[in-house]
Amino acid sequence: MAPEGFTPKILVLATEACAYPGADAVGKAHLEYGANVYVFRVPSPVLFPEDFYLRAYAHGVDGILIAACGSDCPYRGAYDRLAARIDRLTGRMKAGGLEIGRIRLTAICTVCIAAYLKEVRQLDEALRKLGPVNRQLAAELQQRVRQEMRDTAAQQRGLLVGMTA
Amino acid sequence: MDRMNQSETERCGNQPASEPRVGVYICRCGGNISDVVDTDHVAEVCKLIPGVTTAKVHTFMCSDPGQQTIIDDIRQEKLDRVVVASCSPFLHELTFRGAVMRGKLNAYLYEHVNIREQCSWAHKHDPRGATAKAIALISAAVGKVRHSRPLEKIRLANNQRALIVGGGPAGMKAAADLAACGLSVLLVERSNRLGGKLASPQRMFPTGAASGEILSKLESDMRSTGRVEVLLSSEITRVGGFVGNFDVTIHGPLGPSGSMTDTNVSFGAIIMATGFQPYVPHDGEFLFGRHPAVMTTVALQEALAAAPEGKMLKVNGHEIRRVAFIHCVGSRQVEGVHQPGTDGRLNKHCSRVCCTTVLNQALQIRSRFADTRVYDLYQDIRAYGRGHEQYYTDASRAGVVFFRYHGDEPPAVTAEKDASLHIRVKDYLSWGETLEIEVDLLVLAVGMTPGPCEQIVDQLKLPRGEDGFLQEIHPKLRPVEISVNGVLLAGTAQAPMNLQETLAAAGAAAVKARSMLVKQHVELNPYVAQVDANLCEGLGQCVAECQYDGALKLIETSRNGRTVKMAEVNPGLCVGCGACVAVCPNRAINVNGWRLDQYDEMVDGLVRELVPA
Numbered sequence: 001m002a003p004e005g006f007t008p009k010i011l012v013l014a015t016e017a018c019a020y021p022g023a024d025a026v027g028k029a030h031l032e033y034g035a036n037v038y039v040f041r042v043p044s045p046v047l048f049p050e051d052f053y054l055r056a057y058a059h060g061v062d063g064i065l066i067a068a069c070g071s072d073c074p075y076r077g078a079y080d081r082l083a084a085r086i087d088r089l090t091g092r093m094k095a096g097g098l099e100i101g102r103i104r105l106t107a108i109c110t111v112c113i114a115a116y117l118k119e120v121r122q123l124d125e126a127l128r129k130l131g132p133v134n135r136q137l138a139a140e141l142q143q144r145v146r147q148e149m150r151d152t153a154a155q156q157r158g159l160l161v162g163m164t165a
Numbered sequence: 166m167d168r169m170n171q172s173e174t175e176r177c178g179n180q181p182a183s184e185p186r187v188g189v190y191i192c193r194c195g196g197n198i199s200d201v202v203d204t205d206h207v208a209e210v211c212k213l214i215p216g217v218t219t220a221k222v223h224t225f226m227c228s229d230p231g232q233q234t235i236i237d238d239i240r241q242e243k244l245d246r247v248v249v250a251s252c253s254p255f256l257h258e259l260t261f262r263g264a265v266m267r268g269k270l271n272a273y274l275y276e277h278v279n280i281r282e283q284c285s286w287a288h289k290h291d292p293r294g295a296t297a298k299a300i301a302l303i304s305a306a307v308g309k310v311r312h313s314r315p316l317e318k319i320r321l322a323n324n325q326r327a328l329i330v331g332g333g334p335a336g337m338k339a340a341a342d343l344a345a346c347g348l349s350v351l352l353v354e355r356s357n358r359l360g361g362k363l364a365s366p367q368r369m370f371p372t373g374a375a376s377g378e379i380l381s382k383l384e385s386d387m388r389s390t391g392r393v394e395v396l397l398s399s400e401i402t403r404v405g406g407f408v409g410n411f412d413v414t415i416h417g418p419l420g421p422s423g424s425m426t427d428t429n430v431s432f433g434a435i436i437m438a439t440g441f442q443p444y445v446p447h448d449g450e451f452l453f454g455r456h457p458a459v460m461t462t463v464a465l466q467e468a469l470a471a472a473p474e475g476k477m478l479k480v481n482g483h484e485i486r487r488v489a490f491i492h493c494v495g496s497r498q499v500e501g502v503h504q505p506g507t508d509g510r511l512n513k514h515c516s517r518v519c520c521t522t523v524l525n526q527a528l529q530i531r532s533r534f535a536d537t538r539v540y541d542l543y544q545d546i547r548a549y550g551r552g553h554e555q556y557y558t559d560a561s562r563a564g565v566v567f568f569r570y571h572g573d574e575p576p577a578v579t580a581e582k583d584a585s586l587h588i589r590v591k592d593y594l595s596w597g598e599t600l601e602i603e604v605d606l607l608v609l610a611v612g613m614t615p616g617p618c619e620q621i622v623d624q625l626k627l628p629r630g631e632d633g634f635l636q637e638i639h640p641k642l643r644p645v646e647i648s649v650n651g652v653l654l655a656g657t658a659q660a661p662m663n664l665q666e667t668l669a670a671a672g673a674a675a676v677k678a679r680s681m682l683v684k685q686h687v688e689l690n691p692y693v694a695q696v697d698a699n700l701c702e703g704l705g706q707c708v709a710e711c712q713y714d715g716a717l718k719l720i721e722t723s724r725n726g727r728t729v730k731m732a733e734v735n736p737g738l739c740v741g742c743g744a745c746v747a748v749c750p751n752r753a754i755n756v757n758g759w760r761l762d763q764y765d766e767m768v769d770g771l772v773r774e775l776v777p778a
Contacts, residue, residue: 043692
């Protein structure tokens, strides 16, 4: 249960082409949402590996909204790859005991004011019920994912050496 | 590509030996920010952020004195990083990069924080929350900028030649203007002749000039330069690359034999002069295609050119005693009233030229054939150009009878037994009376739909507007540019235009293309992937992930006397999406300006507790 007066820290990863101007549009319309919502501008969230999200939780971010371009994505194949990655990430979170309600993937367009407000409010409500993130657990998961990536690399390195030998 | 430049970027990429000195500037925006955010308090707290040596507040950072503060402080306070917290980066990021540059600092050692659109305006009733958020966002930006590296724009050799797609009036005009500046031009036309829609004989409004005269003048202007090569019956089958280096495959009768072959050519800029297609009414729309007496304005134009002089207009041997025009066929379509096209879309746009086209044709009929009566059924007469209104006045004087219908109550057309047509229309010039007329010919004033250019649009990812036409970057400020750098719009590929507007747009596109083509080099944003040679093991996962041919490849290089594999980026082809970044187990590849370690720093900056709660 969440402690009394808990305010979650919400990170929004907003695409430069769609969601970031979308978030601007909310402000331009002087519509309000919680000041606990922080937007980072990104070319495309496809650049974040799974461990980036887990590291953010480990450092005290309670929830992450990935506000992407969806079908308007200016980069070839990026949205599908992003969606697949977030799928894998939620699978890991679930298996590792980290609440999957802490991550949301959505598409926000440059004028999607209502959608933006709905998404941040729903995530905020969900996080207030979940309470603060278990940073210890997130840190362990992050380490595990990093290790797996390194193991895969080592395996591949072995294969490469095998090929040249 | 310019290899020297890349290595220079890499050399600059090393972290400075000493701890960066960051200057933070907080804008009040004349109260837009400071009415909600306690900017003075923000500045005080920001001084506690590691690396910040200066934090100041200004009423308008974007003003000359505001920018001068940054320039002065870079010198006096020995700043080597700058953060401005103000409005959205889309407004003033470039402004402040410019100021940083004028302060003799690399423009990319700058971070922009949005505390207006995404803070003061969005948290008006929570000043304490907004103030805390502004501090957290600045703290995140400081975290990022401390790890920023100087970047240089990517310089690539420019291929100083233009490709013009389409040999209609727009393409010919753009070709003539570019060639007159001394540039070499290749014009590719899909059909077997030049001229596009202008090739069919017609009297042009508003001067009454014959289309053939205009066309031959355009062609001689173009040919006389000696710098325009024209390829007829040819098509673009593949296009890739980027400004300065578009790589195009043309399929056409090339070479001495004239047999159909593929040729690859490179261009610095591409002008899209792909034109329009007249709307084709769907089967049965106002009896089109089902009754011989129903035709479009396009067909009437040919009929008028072929019609023998006399008391009465003759079409296909039939005497036309009465002719009616219906405006807005395939334009200004209304949901629930009109049938969508094969792509499921309605043409909601006004095609602009059809009103004056109808008036022009009606007047020609009235002046040449005294015994042919003309009815004109319109929604609104939009005779918007200089001299166009005179056509309306003249048509009224010449006895053209006007009816005005509403878009959601189109006229109803039925066939009569004697080969004539019966039209019922609710007429708002007589306050909603239902009027009925009989005619021997019905002319549908068809609008414009986008011309065919699917291949290029798909391959270059050119954006289309809601109306399906190619969409400019900004309708007023950048009217002939499209979001793909180096591609320009000329004429009706962009929107319905008359000939005058088409040629003006083509001239503008030529000037824009010229400004790109005269440069020896093109400069691209440095936000592309970059490989850290010390970390890359040549595993190739990034290469497998990359969706852009040639942007990323594995090369063999020598390290400590051993031959090793390593990923290499072609900055001209990399779009900076970062798909490669996520899959590297060593974090050896990053997008310049948006590196992963910088995002980690941003997260840490965001959650940092600067003042005990």
